[in-house]
Amino acid sequence: MKNKKATIHEIAAKLNITASTVSRALNNNPRISEETKKRVQKVAKQINYQPNHIASALRSGKSRLIGVIVPTANRNFFSSVIRGIEDLANVFNYKIIISQSYDEYEKEVQNVEALLNARVDGIIASFGKETENFDHFLKVIEKGIPLVLFDRTADVLDVSHVILDDYLGAYQAVDHLIKSGCRRIVHFTNLQRINIYTERKRGYEDALKANGLEVDPALILYGSMQLEDGRRLTEEILEKKLDFDGIFSSADYAIMGALQVLKSHGIAVPGKVKLVGFGNEPFTSFTDPTITTVDQKSIAMGKITAETFFEILNSKALEAVSKKTILKPELIIRESSK
Amino acid sequence: MKNKKATIHEIAAKLNITASTVSRALNNNPRISEETKKRVQKVAKQINYQPNHIASALRSGKSRLIGVIVPTANRNFFSSVIRGIEDLANVFNYKIIISQSYDEYEKEVQNVEALLNARVDGIIASFGKETENFDHFLKVIEKGIPLVLFDRTADVLDVSHVILDDYLGAYQAVDHLIKSGCRRIVHFTNLQRINIYTERKRGYEDALKANGLEVDPALILYGSMQLEDGRRLTEEILEKKLDFDGIFSSADYAIMGALQVLKSHGIAVPGKVKLVGFGNEPFTSFTDPTITTVDQKSIAMGKITAETFFEILNSKALEAVSKKTILKPELIIRESSK
DNA sequence: TTTATTTATACAATCGATTGTACAACTTGT
DNA sequence: ACAAGTTGTACAATCGATTGTATAAATAAA
Numbered sequence: 001m002k003n004k005k006a007t008i009h010e011i012a013a014k015l016n017i018t019a020s021t022v023s024r025a026l027n028n029n030p031r032i033s034e035e036t037k038k039r040v041q042k043v044a045k046q047i048n049y050q051p052n053h054i055a056s057a058l059r060s061g062k063s064r065l066i067g068v069i070v071p072t073a074n075r076n077f078f079s080s081v082i083r084g085i086e087d088l089a090n091v092f093n094y095k096i097i098i099s100q101s102y103d104e105y106e107k108e109v110q111n112v113e114a115l116l117n118a119r120v121d122g123i124i125a126s127f128g129k130e131t132e133n134f135d136h137f138l139k140v141i142e143k144g145i146p147l148v149l150f151d152r153t154a155d156v157l158d159v160s161h162v163i164l165d166d167y168l169g170a171y172q173a174v175d176h177l178i179k180s181g182c183r184r185i186v187h188f189t190n191l192q193r194i195n196i197y198t199e200r201k202r203g204y205e206d207a208l209k210a211n212g213l214e215v216d217p218a219l220i221l222y223g224s225m226q227l228e229d230g231r232r233l234t235e236e237i238l239e240k241k242l243d244f245d246g247i248f249s250s251a252d253y254a255i256m257g258a259l260q261v262l263k264s265h266g267i268a269v270p271g272k273v274k275l276v277g278f279g280n281e282p283f284t285s286f287t288d289p290t291i292t293t294v295d296q297k298s299i300a301m302g303k304i305t306a307e308t309f310f311e312i313l314n315s316k317a318l319e320a321v322s323k324k325t326i327l328k329p330e331l332i333i334r335e336s337s338k
Numbered sequence: 339m340k341n342k343k344a345t346i347h348e349i350a351a352k353l354n355i356t357a358s359t360v361s362r363a364l365n366n367n368p369r370i371s372e373e374t375k376k377r378v379q380k381v382a383k384q385i386n387y388q389p390n391h392i393a394s395a396l397r398s399g400k401s402r403l404i405g406v407i408v409p410t411a412n413r414n415f416f417s418s419v420i421r422g423i424e425d426l427a428n429v430f431n432y433k434i435i436i437s438q439s440y441d442e443y444e445k446e447v448q449n450v451e452a453l454l455n456a457r458v459d460g461i462i463a464s465f466g467k468e469t470e471n472f473d474h475f476l477k478v479i480e481k482g483i484p485l486v487l488f489d490r491t492a493d494v495l496d497v498s499h500v501i502l503d504d505y506l507g508a509y510q511a512v513d514h515l516i517k518s519g520c521r522r523i524v525h526f527t528n529l530q531r532i533n534i535y536t537e538r539k540r541g542y543e544d545a546l547k548a549n550g551l552e553v554d555p556a557l558i559l560y561g562s563m564q565l566e567d568g569r570r571l572t573e574e575i576l577e578k579k580l581d582f583d584g585i586f587s588s589a590d591y592a593i594m595g596a597l598q599v600l601k602s603h604g605i606a607v608p609g610k611v612k613l614v615g616f617g618n619e620p621f622t623s624f625t626d627p628t629i630t631t632v633d634q635k636s637i638a639m640g641k642i643t644a645e646t647f648f649e650i651l652n653s654k655a656l657e658a659v660s661k662k663t664i665l666k667p668e669l670i671i672r673e674s675s676k
Numbered sequence: 677t678t679t680a681t682t683t684a685t686a687c688a689a690t691c692g693a694t695t696g697t698a699c700a701a702c703t704t705g706t
Numbered sequence: 707a708c709a710a711g712t713t714g715t716a717c718a719a720t721c722g723a724t725t726g727t728a729t730a731a732a733t734a735a736a
Contacts, residue, residue, distance in 0.1 A: 007722055018686050023723060033684060054401060054457045055722035058392045058691045065435075065456075073424065074417035083412045086438055095456055097403075097433050100424055118403075118433055119392045256624055263626075283621030286594055288601075345692055356716050361693060371714060393692030396721045 006049045014043050026051070057119065066096045066309065067115030069125035071103045071152075076281055077298045078126070081150060084302015085124060085309075092310055094121070103128040112136040122146035124309055127153065129192050146312040150305045151296075152194060160312060162305045162325045166196045169294040169329030170203025171210075173276045174248050176292070178211045180337055182246030182274055186219045188233055188254045200250045200278065218242070225250060230257020238265060245273055246337075252277035252284050252293055259287060259336070275336040289335030297327050344387045352381050364389070395457065404434045404647065405453030407463035409441045409490075414619055415636050416464070419488060422640020423462060423647075430648055432459070441466040450474040460484035462647055465491065467530050484650040488643045489634075490532060498650060500643045500663040504534045507632040507667030508541025509548075511614045512586050514630070516549045518675055520584030520612055524557045526571055526592045538588045538616065556580070563588055568595025576603060583611055584675075590615035590622050590631055597625060597674070613674040627673030635665045 008022040015022075017036070025032045025040035043049075057063040066089055070078040082098065089096050097120060101108035108128050113136070115123055123140055126149065134157050140147050141159065149161040177185055187204045190197040205215045221237070223229030230249065234257060237244060249255035255277035262269050269275055269289055277284060280295035308323055315321070346360040353360075355374070363370045363378035381387075395401040404427055408416040420436065427434050435458060439446035446466050451474070453461055461478055464487065472495050478485050479497065487499040515523055525542045528535040543553045559575070561567030568587065572595060575582060587593035593615035600607050607613055607627055615622060618633035646661055653659075 009722075019723075020687080020725075021685055023725085024685090027724090031684065036684080050451075050455055052396075052457065052722050053455050054392055054396045055691090056724075058390075058396050058693095059722080059724045061691075063392060072421065073411070074414065074421045076412065076414070079412035079417040082436070083410065083438065086411065086436065095435050095437070095452065098420070098424065098436050099433070100421065113388075114433065117388055117391050119390065282619075283624045286621045287624050288626035346694095347692075357693075358695075358717080359715055361695085362715090365694085369714065374714075390692050393721090394694075396723090397692080397694045399721075 006047050007052070008049075010047060011040060011043045011049060014047075015039055063119045063121055064094050065118065065120045066094050067099065067111075067118070067120035067123045067125075068096050069099050069101055069108065069111050069115070069123065071126065071128050072100050073098060077151075077279060077296055080298035081126075081302035081305065084299045084304075085306045086302075088303060088306035088310065096124075101128040103130060105130040105133070109136045112140060116140070116143070116145070120145075122148070122309055122313055124148050124150065124305055126151045127194075129194060146309060148305055148309045148312065150301055152196060154195065158322050160308050160322045160324065162301055162308060162327065164196070164296050164301070164329050165326050166199035166329070167203040167206075169278065169296075169331070170200035170248065170250075171207045172203075172329070172331045173278070173292075173294055174204050174207035175211065176331060176333065177246045177248060177274055177276055177337060178207065178213065180246075180270075180274055183213065184216070184219065184244045185213075185246040185248055186221065186237060186242070186244045188221055188223060188225065188230065188247065188249035188251070188258070190225050190250060191222045192224075197250050204248055219244065223254065225254045227253045227257045227260075230254030231261050232257075234258040234261040238267075246275070247273065248276045248278075250278050252279040252281040252291065255291060255293075255336075256283065256287065259289075259291065270336050270338050274338075280332055284332075285334065287336075289338075292334045292337040293332050295330040295332050297329065301327060344385050345390070346387075348385055349378060349381045349387060352385075353377055401457045401459055402432050403456065403458045404432050405437065405449075405456070405458040405461045405463075406434050407437050407439055407446065407449050407453070407461065409464065409466050410438050411436055415489075415617060415634060418636035419464075419640035419643065422637045422642075423644040424640075426641055426644035426648065434462075439466040441468060443468040443471070447474045450478060454478070454481070454483070458483075460486075460647055460651055462486050462488065462643055464489045465532075467532060484647060486643055486647045486650065488639055490534060492533065496660050498646050498660045498662065500639055500646060500665065502534070502634050502639065502667050503664045504537035504667070505541040505544075507616065507634075507669070508538040508586070508588075509545045510541075510667070510669045511616070511630075511632055512542050512545035513549065514669060514671065515584045515586060515612055515614055515675060516545065516551065518584075518608075518612055521551065522554070522557065522582045523551075523584040523586055524559065524575060524580070524582045526559055526561060526563065526568065526585065526587035526589070526596070528563050528588060529560045530562075535588050542586055557582065561592065563592045565591045565595045565598075568592030569599050570595075572596040572599040576605075584613070585611065586614045586616075588616050590617040590619040590629065593629060593631075593674075594621065594625065597627075597629065608674050608676050612676075618670055622670075623672065625674075627676075630672045630675035631670050633668040633670050635667065639665060 008019045012019045012022045022040050025037045073079055086096055099111040122145055147159050149159055153161045153163055189201045208215050221233045223233055247258050255275050267273055277291050277293040280293045284291040284293045304325055346357045350357045350360045360378050363375045411417055424434055437449035460483055485497050487497055491499045491501055527539045546553050559571045561571055585596050593613050600611055605611055615629050615631040618631045622629040622631045642663055
């Protein structure tokens with residue numbers, strides 16, 4: 001196994017030139033003659049030379065690694081965004097390191113730390129639900145390391161980000177319900193005050209007002225937006241005999257819970273109650289009835305997030321130009337609101 | 339910004355000792371006195387020292403990075419496995435680099451190459467659908483880099499792997515259908531001959547035989563197992579007026595397509611036709627009727643894959659001990675087969 | 677022909693941590 | 707009190723590539 005090595009010194013030795021020349025030849029530096037470049041490349045192939053990224057990273061200070069922090073990788077939305085990021089990273093010859101925060105603040109802080117230690121060239125992140133203090137990200141910014149946030153962000157941080165127009169998505173959803181005949185629309189929203197949920201709530205309220213309907217606090221219910229929460233909240237309003245003819249939920253899982261409970265109580269959907277969710281989870285088109293929902297453009301979000309990231313990375317000159325992109329959501333109308 | 343530095347030399351200078359002593363102190367080397375260790379740690383904290391993993395990786399040859407190759411990150415099964423891997427990697431202070439092959443052979447080869455260049459300490463992978471040549475992985479093995487495969491593997495490669503007992507899963511599924519009264523069971527399987535699908539087909543056939551039923555080739559249909567394939571195949575058998583009372587599909591998406599078509603034709607499920615899928619995709623519990631399916635133990639698979647990986651990593655002594663784990667699937671019985 | 681100028685390559689330091697070996701200062705045994 | 711053994715640090719090479727500067731050779735300008 002003499003192929004243990006294969007460094008630029010190997011190549012240099014074989015050609016009786018120096019390692020620096022080899023390095024420049026491989027990097028297509030104009031200071032090296034075409035002939036030498038060709039000879040170097042030939043030998044490189046011959047001995048199956050593979051550049052050592054670690055050595056390169058140490059000297060050049062560029063690791064060609066992007067750290068990506070998400071609450072969890074096994075949720076459709078996040079894994080789709082990751083896919084979008086990886087797609088573009090690929091093009092630029094970058095690799096992505098995934099870390100999950102599990103929505104825990106401590107983990108998120110540790111992840112940032114770890115990624116910084118790994119000397120990533122930049123970080124792309126979406127906050128966990130507990131995150132209300134942003135010192136760990138401020139540290140990233142202070143170090144001059146490119147940072148781009150997506151979906152779950154904070155206004156107090158002046159950082160480039162890509163988010164969905166949650167307000168608009170909710171507005172359209174509720175407007176659609178009203179146009180379909182609903183007058184008393186229940187809203188499921190998150191307990192924790194995260195930007196995306198407060199925006200959706202605002203969209204809900206404004207759509208009501210714009211249509212001359214009043215906002216009844218009794219119709220706004222809080223939970224953590226899982227399937228179980230949807231079930232529980234729905235059972236609650238049925239027990240209370242609350243008068244309602246539509247539900248707009250901030251999350252698809254919760255609306256699914258509502259659908260299950262309504263069906264089990266023999267309440268017709270969309271006959272008696274119309275439903276709209278948020279997220280366009282894959283299952284929403286498989287239920288009976290299929291569920292109207294708001295698409296979050298996850299792949300596009302990943303793509304644009306990565307684009308924004310590389311723009312920053314490639315323009316250290318005009319630094320600190322934070323670019324905010326707001327994506328238009330798309331209302332996917334299905335049976336549950338017909 | 340004098341905090342630009344913060345290296346072991348910084349610490350060494352402040353304490354009037356050498357960098358090597360600092361390095362050993364930080365690594366808790368017994369050659370260093372407790373007192374010195376304490377002083378070093380104190381200064382380290384003071385100047386906010388963060389070890390440079392790159393430098394460490396270059397010198398020690400360990401990058402503390404694991405390369406993970408999956409066909410696509412945004413499929414529930416794979417993202418769950420990734421989550422399982424990340425969970426354990428975290429414990430061992432390792433980071434994972436994700437690469438997607440998009441089921442393309444060329445991409446997969448490139449990904450292996452890129453991960454090797456990034457000097458990962460090992461690779462965890464699941465083949466793409468096109469992969470029939472394994473030279474790229476043989477190269478990994480030859481280099482002595484730990485490799486663990488999961489789910490989609492190849493028998494010809496003598497490598498550690500973690501797979502599901504697809505045969506058993508299929509057998510149980512079909513046996514369950516028969517016990518529920520089915521006599522003519524259609525089987526949807528994949529066009530390409532990938533280990534997991536051929537195993538499932540074998541399980542289907544054996545379950546029929548074991549129950550004294552014959553295997554009718556006319557009942558075995560091929561497609562690429564997407565929703566559309568399920569719809570198409572179901573339309574086909576209905577048109578042919580094929581006599582059948584059950585369908586066992588190698589993938590949940592295809593069985594979902596079947597359910598849609600059957601419902602639209604007014605054929606009662608499970609009354610007239612009983613269905614069983616494979617994969618336990620999240621949506622299978624949300625459909626009407628809910629779908630009986632085989633759970634693939636994705637999180638466990640990720641966890642065990644990572645465990646196997648670290649076992650190999652930490653035992654270079656007794657190298658080349660390939661460990662094969664076969665997980666027992668779990669039949670999740672729901673309404674579609676009652 | 678001689679002095680500039682360009683071209684191609686060599687030299688050597690460097691990135692930051694790790695690690696084998698050397699060595700000084702103490703301890704211990706006899 | 708002296709050889710032998712411990713203990714705690716220092717020294718210096720190293721991992722493999724990058725990069726600023728120096729230098730030799732070749733070409734152009736004077």
